[in-house]
Amino acid sequence: MIARKKILTDEMVAKIESLAPRYPNRRALTLPALHVVYAELRHVPLEAVVEIAELLGLAPAEVQDTLSFYQFFPQEKPCGQVRAFVCRSVSCALRGGDQLLEHLCHANGIEPYGTTPDGRLTIEPAECLGACDFAPCILANDDLLASMTPEAAQAELEKPRGRAT
Amino acid sequence: MPSFKPVLLEAVGVPDGHTLASYVARGGYAPVAKTLGEKQPADVVEMVKSSGLRGRGGAGFSTGLKWTFLPKDHPGPIYLCVNADESEPGTFNNRILMEDDPHQVIEGIILSSYATRASTAYLYLRYEYPKSWQRLQAAIDEAYAAGWLGKNIKGSSFSLDVYLHRGAAAYICGEETGLIESLEGKRAWPRIKPPFPAIEGLFRKPTVVNNVETMACVAQIARRGVEWFKSIGVPADPNNPRDPGSYGPKLYCLSGHVERPGCYEAPLGITARQLIEEHGGGVWKGRRAKAVIPGGISMGLMTESELDTPLDFAGPGKVGCLGLGTAAVVVIDDQTSIVDFLHNSCRFFAHESCGQCTPCREGTSWSLRMLERIKAGKGRLKDLDILQEIGNTMGMMPGSTICGLADGAAWPIKNAIKKFRGEFEDYIKRTNPSGWMVTEPVPALQIVGAH
Numbered sequence: 274m275i276a277r278k279k280i281l282t283d284e285m286v287a288k289i290e291s292l293a294p295r296y297p298n299r300r301a302l303t304l305p306a307l308h309v310v311y312a313e314l315r316h317v318p319l320e321a322v323v324e325i326a327e328l329l330g331l332a333p334a335e336v337q338d339t340l341s342f343y344q345f346f347p348q349e350k351p352c353g354q355v356r357a358f359v360c361r362s363v364s365c366a367l368r369g370g371d372q373l374l375e376h377l378c379h380a381n382g383i384e385p386y387g388t389t390p391d392g393r394l395t396i397e398p399a400e401c402l403g404a405c406d407f408a409p410c411i412l413a414n415d416d417l418l419a420s421m422t423p424e425a426a427q428a429e430l431e432k433p434r435g436r437a438t
Numbered sequence: 439m440p441s442f443k444p445v446l447l448e449a450v451g452v453p454d455g456h457t458l459a460s461y462v463a464r465g466g467y468a469p470v471a472k473t474l475g476e477k478q479p480a481d482v483v484e485m486v487k488s489s490g491l492r493g494r495g496g497a498g499f500s501t502g503l504k505w506t507f508l509p510k511d512h513p514g515p516i517y518l519c520v521n522a523d524e525s526e527p528g529t530f531n532n533r534i535l536m537e538d539d540p541h542q543v544i545e546g547i548i549l550s551s552y553a554t555r556a557s558t559a560y561l562y563l564r565y566e567y568p569k570s571w572q573r574l575q576a577a578i579d580e581a582y583a584a585g586w587l588g589k590n591i592k593g594s595s596f597s598l599d600v601y602l603h604r605g606a607a608a609y610i611c612g613e614e615t616g617l618i619e620s621l622e623g624k625r626a627w628p629r630i631k632p633p634f635p636a637i638e639g640l641f642r643k644p645t646v647v648n649n650v651e652t653m654a655c656v657a658q659i660a661r662r663g664v665e666w667f668k669s670i671g672v673p674a675d676p677n678n679p680r681d682p683g684s685y686g687p688k689l690y691c692l693s694g695h696v697e698r699p700g701c702y703e704a705p706l707g708i709t710a711r712q713l714i715e716e717h718g719g720g721v722w723k724g725r726r727a728k729a730v731i732p733g734g735i736s737m738g739l740m741t742e743s744e745l746d747t748p749l750d751f752a753g754p755g756k757v758g759c760l761g762l763g764t765a766a767v768v769v770i771d772d773q774t775s776i777v778d779f780l781h782n783s784c785r786f787f788a789h790e791s792c793g794q795c796t797p798c799r800e801g802t803s804w805s806l807r808m809l810e811r812i813k814a815g816k817g818r819l820k821d822l823d824i825l826q827e828i829g830n831t832m833g834m835m836p837g838s839t840i841c842g843l844a845d846g847a848a849w850p851i852k853n854a855i856k857k858f859r860g861e862f863e864d865y866i867k868r869t870n871p872s873g874w875m876v877t878e879p880v881p882a883l884q885i886v887g888a889h
C-alpha cells in the first residue's frame with residue numbers, strides 16, 4: 274500500500290477536537306472543521322473532505338453535501354492570498370458597486386471569481402456585506418474597505434494583507 | 439417630538455466602549471446579578487412579555503410569548519440560538535451592536551438564557567463579520583474571567599456557556615430553521631413547520647432563536663424597566679385586536695442615496711421622511727427620492743408620496759409593503775432606474791434561494807431571466823404580467839413554499855411593477871420598439887453571473 278500524505282495536520286485535528294465539547298454530536302463540527310482547513314490551506318480539497326468525514330464519523334458524501342451547499346470553500350485550488358468580496362447588493366449597487374467590480378476585474382485581468390496568475394488576488398462578487406453605511410464596500414480578508422472608489426480600491430488590493438480570524 | 443437619547447447605541451463613540459470595564463461603568467451586568475439573586479426565570483419571561491418587546495429579526499413576533507411556547511418542566515437541554523446571520527440587504531445594526539457594545543448583547547443572552555432555562559447559547563455569526571467575531575470573542579473571554587459566564591454564575595445555581603459559531607456566507611442561514619440545520623453541520627435547508635423550534639429545534643431539543651438586537655433590548659429592559667420601554671414607540675391600536683403595538687427604541691439602518699448613511703436609534707414609529715431628513719441629511723446631491731425600501735430589500739418599495747408612513751411594525755403594511763422587516767431603509771433617488779433596482783433584487787434572491795421549493799427556486803430564477811431580457815432591450819409588456827403572476831404565487835403567504843425567503847423575493851417584484859408600472863412600460867417600449875407587443879413565448883437569453 275502506498276502511504277498517502279495526510280492533508281489534515283496534527284494542529285488542525287487538535288483545533289477541531291478542541292471545539293468538540295461545545296456540541297452534543299460530532300456532525301455539528303462540520304462547518305468549524307471546514308473553516309479550520311480553509312484558514313490554513315485557503316481551500317478544502319476533496320482529500321480533506323474525506324479526512325474530515327473520517328474524523329467526525331460521517332460519510333464523505335455528508336461533508337461534501339454541506340460544503341457544496343455554501344459555495345464558500347474553494348475545492349479545486351486555493352483562492353488568492355487576498356480574497357476580495359465586492360458587494361453587489363442594493364445599497365452598494367446604488368453607489369457604484371457593479372462598476373467597482375467591473376473595474377477591479379478589468380484592472381487585474383481576471384473574471385469574477387477568478388484568481389490572478391501569481392496567486393495573489395481573488396475577486397468575487399458578494400451579496401450585502403452588512404456594511405451598507407460604507408457603500409460601496411469590499412471585504413478583503415478581514416479588512417473592510419469602506420466607501421471605495423475604483424482607484425482607491427485597486428490601491429488597497431495591491432497591499433499585502435494578513436488574516437487574524 | 440421630545441428629544442430622544444440613544445440607549446442601544448450608547449457605547450458608540452465612547453472610548454473603549456466595547457470593553458467590560460466600560461459596560462459595567464454604564465450600569466451593565468448589575469441587572470444580571472439582581473435577576474439571578476432575586477428572580478425566577480418565569481419573572482424574566484413575564485417582564486419581557488409585559489414590555490411588549492417584539493423580535494427585531496424581521497418577523498416582529500412577541501419575544502416573551504415565543505419563550506412561553508417552550509415545554510414546561512423539560513429535563514433539558516434547552517438551547518438559545520442568537521441569530522447574527524444578518525444578511526438582509528441594507529441591514530447592519532447587529533454588526534454595530536456586536537462591534538461597539540458586545541457586552542450588551544452578552545448580557546441580553548444571559549438574561550434570555552436564564553428566562554428560557556437554556557444552559558448553552560450558540561451565537562451564529564455570519565462569515566463576513568470578522569471584527570464582530572474578534573470583539574465578541576474578546577468580550578466572551580472577559581465575561582468568563584469575571585464570572586458572568588460559566589459554572590454557577592455569581593454564586594447562583596445558574597450556569598451558561600456561550601459559543602460563537604461561524605457561518606459560510608449564505609443568506610438562508612438567517613431563517614431560523616435554516617440556521618439550526620446549518621449549526622447541526624448540514625446544508626441550511628429550512629425545515630417544514632410544525633414542529634416549531636420551541637418544541638423540536640437544535641439537536642431536536644427545545645430551542646429559541648432570537649436576533650442580536652432583541653438580546654440588546656432584553657438587557658435594556660432589565661436595566662431600565664418595563665415602564666421605560668413602553669413609554670417609547672407606538673401603542674397598540676385599540677380598534678385592532680391583532681395589533682400588539684410597537685414599543686421601544688429601534689435601530690434604523692439608513693443607506694443608499696442619502697447624504698449621511700448610518701445606523702440611527704429612534705423610537706419605533708419614526709417616518710421614513712423624518713429619518714431621511716433629520717438623521718440622513720436628506721437625499722444626496724439635493725435630489726428627490728423616487729422610492730424607498732422600508733425594512734430590507736424583502737419588504738418591497740414605498741413611493742415618495744408614501745414616505746410619511748410610520749416605520750413601526752404595522753406601518754409599511756398599510757402601503758402594501760411586506761412589513762417593517764429589519765428596519766433597513768434604503769433610499770433610491772429619482773435618477774435611478776426601477777428596472778435596474780428590480781434586476782438587482784431578483785439577482786439577489788435567485789442567488790440565495792436554497793432550492794428546496796420549486797416555486798421559489800424556479801420563480802426567483804425565472805424572474806431574474808426576465809429582468810435580464812428586459813434590460814437587454816428584449817422585454818415585452820406581457821413579461822410584466824408574468825412577473826406579477828410569479829410574485830403572487832410564490833411564498834408562504836400564498837402557501838407554496840417552506841420559508842419566507844420566497845415572500846421576500848416576491849414583494850419587490852409586486853411592489854415595483856404595481857407602483858412603477860408606467861416606468862417599466864416606457865422602458866420596454868423604448869428599448870424594444872419592434873417586439874414589445876409580442877405575446878408568443880420567446881427564448882431566454884444566456885445568463886451571466888447567476889448560479
Ligand SMILES: Cc1cc2nc3c(=O)[nH]c(=O)nc-3n(C[C@H](O)[C@H](O)[C@H](O)COP(=O)(O)O)c2cc1C
Nearest residue numbers: 493494495521523524525612613614648649652842
Ligand atoms: C429568508 C430569511 C432570512 C432571515 N434572516 C434573518 C437574519 O439574518 N437575522 C435574524 O435575526 N432573523 C432573520 N430571519 C428571521 C428569523 O427566521 C427569525 O424570525 C428571527 O431570527 C427571530 O428572532 P426575533 O424573534 O428576535 O426577531 C430571517 C427569515 C427569513 C425567512
Ligand code: SF4
Nearest residue numbers: 792794795798839841
Ligand atoms: S422558500 Fe425558497 S429559500 Fe425557503 S425553503 Fe423554499 S426554496 Fe428554500
Ligand code: FES
Nearest residue numbers: 360365402404405
Ligand atoms: S449592500 Fe453592500 S454592504 Fe449592504
